[in-house]
Amino acid sequence: MVETKNEPRIGVFLCHCGTNIAGSINIEEVKNYAKTLDGVVIADEYQYMCSTPGQSKIIDAINENNLNGVVVAACSPRLHEPTFRMATQEGGLNQFRFEMANIRDQNSWVHMHDLEGATEKAKDQVLIAVAKARMLEDLQPKSVPVEHAALVLGAGVGGMQAALDLANAGIKTYLVEKLPTIGGRMSQLDKTFPTLDCSQCILTPKMVDVGRHPLIELRTYTEVEKVEGYIGNFTITLRHKARGVLDPDQAAARAAATGILGTGCNGCGDCDAVCPVIKPNPFEMGMAPRKAIYIYHAQVMPLQYTIDFDACVKCGLCVDACGSEKNAIDLEAVDTFEEIKVGTCILAIGFDLIPIEEKREWGYKQYDNVITGLEFERLICASGPTVGHLIRPSDGKTPMKIGFVLCAGSRDNTGGVNKAYCSRFCCMYSLKHAHQIMEKIPGAVPYLFYMDIRSFGKMYEEFYYRIQNEGAKFIRGRVANILEDPITKNLIVNTEDTLLGRPVAMEMDMVVLAAAVQPKPEAEHIRQMFGVSKSQDGWLLEAHPKLNPCGTTTAGIYLAGVCQGPKDIPDTVAQAEGAASAASIPIHMGEVQLEPYFAMCMEDLCAGCGMCLNQCPYGALDLIEKNGRTVMEVTEAKCKGCGTCGGFCPGGAIKMQHFTSPQICAQIDAFLLKGGVN
Amino acid sequence: MAKVKEYGNAELEEKLRDTSYYTDDSNPQFLEDVKKISRTAANMCFQCGTCTGSCPSAPRSSYRIRLFMRKGVLGLEKEALNDPDLWLCTTCYSCTDRCPRDLAPTDVIMAMRNLAFKFDIVPRNFLKTVQLIYNSGHGVPNNDVNRAARVKLGLPADPPTTHSYPEFIPGIQKIMDFYKMKENADRILSEGEH
Incomplete structure (x- = not known):
């Protein structure tokens, strides 16, 4: 490790990005300007900084000039920040001693025909980045363990495929479905293009696989009530909607708990035959009748009747028809809740x-x-x-x-x-x-x-x-x-x-x-619970349309199927397999590294007022007793580093790592005073 | 829906005529006839426009072979057969060479001309060509200018065709009589002179 002194020693590296940047910005002029900045000991340029020779320039410069800060002026940090952090680390510095100036997306591309203006703006961007680089600190990423289980929300063909892939990879998978059966839209279709396969014929074997898989925990007629936690450690509360009919497992549990005997629902349909209430059948798009006690369609998985309590008049005819041997019907059933812990989640919530x-x-x-x-x-x-x-x-x-x-x-x-x-x-x-x-x-x-x-x-x-x-x-x-x-x-x-x-x-x-x-009407609520963005057209937003089409901007949440945008069955299944693969990676790694951008309480300054607790959108803050004083504590793994608390704290007691107030003030000063005051 | 409204004024009625395409404007048999005669799957045209783009006639006229393909698919028999543009195809076969669905638009045009002839819809110059072939064996018989040019090139004044061997003309006439071409051409031309 190179010895880093307190004196800032910064290297500035300018990328041409072919002509993407060099076509609109005078690189030579910006380079010469960078050399004049306080703390800059070397300024260099290269055609493609992200290439191996470009990265070598950074590594060599750190060693030769004993740098303690690196600034790369190139593209968006979303593309290449990890690349340059790696190079910074290879040069022997802490990877967070790196700052990026986006002179491409935010400059050369928008000012393509204004060489002079773009060059001036690039100088400012480099000035601001150097101002921050002078104050960077060593930070350590935080590692958290990952729960060895996954959630798949929505059991259409996409959700089923994702659940099967995860379960086949050895991961316990909760497959949650709002309707009483899995299968989704595809089970409503007659044939599929272009092969003209019978839709049900190719779908039901998958439904059976899902139903029988020892690692798939099927939760039908169930909705997500609450989502807490972060990648690796989600705690999800499920609401099992009152079904009014017990399956054999539930009947056995009832017998053990209360002594009420009965073998549970076997799908015989005797209840359906006597039910006097007739409603439109949503599976048949309202073109056929359905009783208040029903199965969704002939090939349901699981084969278990469900009572529509919005329609049921509780006449009790079905209870009599079911008989005391099965004793499967409970007209007084209420919603129950279950808490599950999972490492990653896949949303496959479909469309209307x-x-x-x-x-x-x-x-x-x-x-x-x-x-x-x-x-x-x-x-x-x-x-x-x-x-x-x-x-x-x-x-x-x-x-x-x-x-x-x-x-x-x-x-x-x-x-x-x-x-x-x-x-x-x-x-x-x-x-x-x-x-x-x-x-x-x-x-x-x-x-x-x-x-x-x-x-x-x-x-x-x-x-x-x-x-x-x-x-x-x-x-x-x-x-x-x-x-x-x-x-x-x-x-x-x-x-x-x-x-x-x-x-x-x-x-x-x-x-x-x-x-x-x-999108489904409930998609809006679901995406807010899971912290997923939506695109302009209302579909759930992927992390990158080309290079990360299954991920979202919230770590640990992935997307599959039409909920991300219209797609046919082959594309849905392909995306589901991609999402399952992506969702299995953190689980198989066993731990994930979180960026150390979380808030830190400076306990000497904290008055323990607790006003920050309600500001935090992630529930990451708590008040604790420490050394006889009430102070705030951050659960680092929950903190997303949004800065809400840091900006709010009346005592200035919350430090946002890598975005500290002194760092940001230095950037603002640098821009407004052009480095005239230090 | 009424296609014709009674204005009591022929000129106005023509001017305000409903030009919509209605289901019963279509004669599905027309497409079948075209397919049978042209021996190409005319129904498979997907209207890309390669044919019109290739056509040497299109830039210099209102002839659009794509539209004839479309009218064939829709069964718009009367419209296709009464369109004078039908006769502007030079049968160069560029469209047939380039059609991405491997159709033969040229043959569709030929089929439509064939069907038009059954309704006596043929331009006069084509009928006169029939008469010339019947009488001389040539659609464009030799003339003095050509004869002089041939002599200048060291060729015989007349080519080795029916011009040199008029004894073969009756054979040609026999074929044409079988199809009643001359008879019909004479009849249509004389009717036009009334």
Whole structure:
């Protein structure tokens, strides 16, 4: 270790970044300026500082000039701060004796055509960075142990895949699902593009695997109530919603605790048969009835009935039908809570269709024969309410001309919908729908009204070719409005055939809207609990769109599936596997290093007023008795270094490491006084 | 929905005519006929525009081969067959060379011309060509300018075709009579003179 004296000895290194920086900033001039700054003993430049020769320059300069501070003026610290910290450490300094000036993203890129101005700004940025570097201190990263368990929230195909991967990697995984069954959206689909596999047929083996896996703790009909902690040590409170029906395990536990006998629910359905309450079935998009005691669909996992207590009239008929041998039903059930400890979490909370009826011009919920793509899936599905016979809701007749409205709400900034993005799978499922009607209804013609056919995936364009060859008709034009013939209930679809340059008014028997997708309403609450950001369009925000698409800005929280942005089944499964891999790394490492940016209480100055405790968004602060005085204590692992308490403390007793008040004041002074006063 | 409104004024009715494409404007058989005659999968056109971009006729005329492909897919028979642009294809086959879906737009045009002929929709110059072939064996018979040029190049004044061997002309006429080409051309041309 090189001896570091109190006297600042700083090296400044300027990166050209090819022409990214050097094209807009006079590097030579900034370098010469840096040499004049107080404490700077060497200033150098290189084409690419992040390259091996660039890093060697830093390492050599530390040794040759006995530096105790390093400043690199280059790109964003989000990209290369770890790189240069490593080089600083290799040179023999503490890695936190490094400061970065972002002269690319914050300078050369925004002032691309102003060489003089950009050069002046770069000088200021270097001046400010050097001012901080003069006051840097040695810091040690903190290491915390990681709980050997994970949470996956949402048991659709993405959540199930992530849970299976984690469990197969030897990690105990809690798979939490809001509905009474796992399976998610995919279990509502009839077939999948482009292979035309039966969706349930490929999904149920996975559901069975999940149900049987010894390391997967399935928690259905359960929601997350509270999230506490940080990477490696999350404490999560689960709310088991009152189900009113006991599974065999719960029945055995009841017998042991209270002596009430009964083998629990075996899924026989006797209760369903006698229940007098009928409600719309949400699994069938409201197109079929459901009792107040129900299973979600025929292939549920776990096979256990659930009581909808919002509908149940507690008549007790189901209790009698269940009988004393099983004795599975408890009409007085209440929500229960469970606390689990996990090291990492994956959010796979899925999506909803937009309320497409808000686009009044397409007549959904006004005209009987306008349906959504998801309703079409249920109508064409052999296990659906019509046993797979596609019929017109108005009269039960088989439609022969069926219009498909693509981009129904997607790529649309207006009309109460405001979904600027492409929903990514509507083109493909509409092509699949077209195939299905031509296959099932001889002579039926599908008309696809589209702006672009986005068939970008493997074998997708080939699928498009196949469907066109089978006889589907394509009209390039976004549907302007749909009118209903009040007598026949047929629909007139108005658009322009933009290829022909002519308005189009085509009469259809039925219209299917490929409605855009949007985040679940509860996504907002969930993301706030887990501390995850959202992007402009409302989807959960990944840490980096290209280089960290599964992670989030909160360490230990990962994303999978459509909750991060629209994607089809292959992409969802791929992202789920990526998220599972990322989430397993800290668990397998056994410990994680936290950046030492946490707050520190200077106990001599602390008056023990406790006002900071309520300011902390992470619950990291406590009051303790120490040497006969009340002082504040920071739980370092919980602290995110946000600085709220440090800025607030009336006594100035809280020090934010690496962002101390003297450091920040020195930066401000340097800028305002241009180094004129020290 | 009423496509025609009664204004009692033919000029106004034409001017305000509804130009929308309605489902019953389509004759699905037209696409099937085009496919059968052209022997290309005309239904598979995805309207990329490579054909019009390749077409030597397009920059100099209103001829857009992509639109004929589109009208074929939609079954817009009357519109396609009555469009005088149908006859502006030079049959250079550039579009067929470049079509990314390996279709033959040129052959689609030829098929449509074929179908148009059944409705007696043929430009007069094409019919006169039929008469010339029938009488001389040549669509563009030799003339004095050509003869002089050939002699200057050291060639015989007439090429070794029906010009030199007129005894083969009856054979050509026999083929054309089988398809009633001359008969129809004469009839259509004479009807046009009324």
